[in-house]
Amino acid sequence: MNIISLVVWTLEKNCFTVYTALIVCFVGFTIFHKNKLEAHYRSAEKKEKLARTAAVRKERDFRDDSDEDPELLVPAIPEDTPHIVYQPPRRTDDEVLRRSREYYELMAQRRTVRTFSAEPIPQDVLDNLIKTAGTSPSGAHTEPWTFVVVQDPKTKEAIRNIVEEEEELNYSKRMSRQWVTDLKPFSTKPVKPYLTDAPALVLVFRQAYSWRPDGKKRMHYYSEISTAIAAGFLLAAIQYSGLVALTSTPLNCNARLRALLSRPANERLELLLPVGRPHRDATVPDLGRKPLQEILLKI
Amino acid sequence: MNIISLVVWTLEKNCFTVYTALIVCFVGFTIFHKNKLEAHYRSAEKKEKLARTAAVRKERDFRDDSDEDPELLVPAIPEDTPHIVYQPPRRTDDEVLRRSREYYELMAQRRTVRTFSAEPIPQDVLDNLIKTAGTSPSGAHTEPWTFVVVQDPKTKEAIRNIVEEEEELNYSKRMSRQWVTDLKPFSTKPVKPYLTDAPALVLVFRQAYSWRPDGKKRMHYYSEISTAIAAGFLLAAIQYSGLVALTSTPLNCNARLRALLSRPANERLELLLPVGRPHRDATVPDLGRKPLQEILLKI
Numbered sequence: 001m002n003i004i005s006l007v008v009w010t011l012e013k014n015c016f017t018v019y020t021a022l023i024v025c026f027v028g029f030t031i032f033h034k035n036k037l038e039a040h041y042r043s044a045e046k047k048e049k050l051a052r053t054a055a056v057r058k059e060r061d062f063r064d065d066s067d068e069d070p071e072l073l074v075p076a077i078p079e080d081t082p083h084i085v086y087q088p089p090r091r092t093d094d095e096v097l098r099r100s101r102e103y104y105e106l107m108a109q110r111r112t113v114r115t116f117s118a119e120p121i122p123q124d125v126l127d128n129l130i131k132t133a134g135t136s137p138s139g140a141h142t143e144p145w146t147f148v149v150v151q152d153p154k155t156k157e158a159i160r161n162i163v164e165e166e167e168e169l170n171y172s173k174r175m176s177r178q179w180v181t182d183l184k185p186f187s188t189k190p191v192k193p194y195l196t197d198a199p200a201l202v203l204v205f206r207q208a209y210s211w212r213p214d215g216k217k218r219m220h221y222y223s224e225i226s227t228a229i230a231a232g233f234l235l236a237a238i239q240y241s242g243l244v245a246l247t248s249t250p251l252n253c254n255a256r257l258r259a260l261l262s263r264p265a266n267e268r269l270e271l272l273l274p275v276g277r278p279h280r281d282a283t284v285p286d287l288g289r290k291p292l293q294e295i296l297l298k299i
Numbered sequence: 300m301n302i303i304s305l306v307v308w309t310l311e312k313n314c315f316t317v318y319t320a321l322i323v324c325f326v327g328f329t330i331f332h333k334n335k336l337e338a339h340y341r342s343a344e345k346k347e348k349l350a351r352t353a354a355v356r357k358e359r360d361f362r363d364d365s366d367e368d369p370e371l372l373v374p375a376i377p378e379d380t381p382h383i384v385y386q387p388p389r390r391t392d393d394e395v396l397r398r399s400r401e402y403y404e405l406m407a408q409r410r411t412v413r414t415f416s417a418e419p420i421p422q423d424v425l426d427n428l429i430k431t432a433g434t435s436p437s438g439a440h441t442e443p444w445t446f447v448v449v450q451d452p453k454t455k456e457a458i459r460n461i462v463e464e465e466e467e468l469n470y471s472k473r474m475s476r477q478w479v480t481d482l483k484p485f486s487t488k489p490v491k492p493y494l495t496d497a498p499a500l501v502l503v504f505r506q507a508y509s510w511r512p513d514g515k516k517r518m519h520y521y522s523e524i525s526t527a528i529a530a531g532f533l534l535a536a537i538q539y540s541g542l543v544a545l546t547s548t549p550l551n552c553n554a555r556l557r558a559l560l561s562r563p564a565n566e567r568l569e570l571l572l573p574v575g576r577p578h579r580d581a582t583v584p585d586l587g588r589k590p591l592q593e594i595l596l597k598i
Binding site for chain 2: 075076077078079080081082083084085086087088089090091093095096097099100101103104107108109110111112113121122123124125126127128129130131132133134135136137139140141143145146147148149150151152155176178179181182183184185186218219221222224225228229230231232233235236237240241242243244247249261270271277278280281282283284285286287289290292295296297298299
């Protein structure tokens, strides 16, 4: 019996009964599957949101939220910015060789230090360090960084409390056992006296975007890599000047430290660097670095 | 009329017709909603997969793929690594101030250059630059980087072909119109003569993980930020030595350049830096940098 003949047959038999049954059944089925259908639409929405905000990190930089109205397509920096001749002092091969060796020897002495002397750092020095970080290249010259330099003892104490609370949870619950094990040789622990001992804490915030004078959102292309390169310039400047630092990435502290320091929604904490002079009893693990042939491939 | 009395009433009227209609209706409804229900299950699965592989970038570093068998929980670096006294030369405040200023003044002269002189760079210089990059700090001292230095003209040509092909697609299809507009002041274009003109190309690869001598996978915690900081050290060394570079992030070139240079599956291209001396006619856009008070917050 095919469906059409069945329908004709049932219509002949009892029209009212069949249509009532159909309606009851349809309503019943819809109620029965309601949750799943709703979940479908909800999850599709969530999936899209998730894909928009996360997925391949690079992809995030592809699109901005602007409507791309051609009228609004003006570059963040004026398009007619003049180009000027760039002729830095020319150095001979011998000079370049000597300087590259000298710089390597200085940088090779750098170590991450976990115990600091309380001696304060002159404000002009801190200014020069941050100015040096600010010379770093960035995607489309967006300079997507904010450096918060904390010397106030009460604020350092508040930062220490937040980091220690989160670190306690990181070590006990959030990090893999292998990770905690891999950190053992460094004597890292959830208690962080250096956050109050070091004379200055530099908190490196990355700006994912900013606002242009015309009110349009300005995307910061490659803001992660740009901000980390700037942190490299900062660490190099600290070493060159004769100070030391601890390179730390406070896990899960972004929201609370951002709130504490009143940083806006477009900024995210990437690094926290205590800076100062090493404590007179400072020690470091006796580690080597990979030999050149392990990190360099010549073609 | 409530549902129960309706059902009783229809049963009295014509049992067979009603049940046939119910079955037809149920099957029909299921077929009608089949796609949505399937999509629901598919999307839930995809959502989970997406959340697992991407989502918060930091999360990726939380877990490794190891089974966390306590027997295998040995740190990548020996746990009993001795700690040694670290006493770098102590510099007075005046010295620190002088050096921080001197370093800032040198770094402030750095510019991204897009036209290079063909003069070769001595191999020892390139070695010193990469050795300096290798002094950079890294998560749990994993040193998650490989620097591929290309001087061979044929390989440079092959790299240029790949980058130009991908860039043509990036500019015409993959990048937002706003992004392409924001790049106009820099005179960037899909044609990249500097990839064959510069005497050396440094390709910075990040290792997401490596293999320990015991065959266990070694996770490279914070490999993105560590590799970018090392690139900062490298750019600083290039500037200090008296050379110039172009900081570029070749979009969508990872797979093809990785294949060309035979890099393993655990490595990902992060940056491509042509290095050399500027062409005698080199120009740069006449840009300023943000003033200190825009990038520094003192607390």
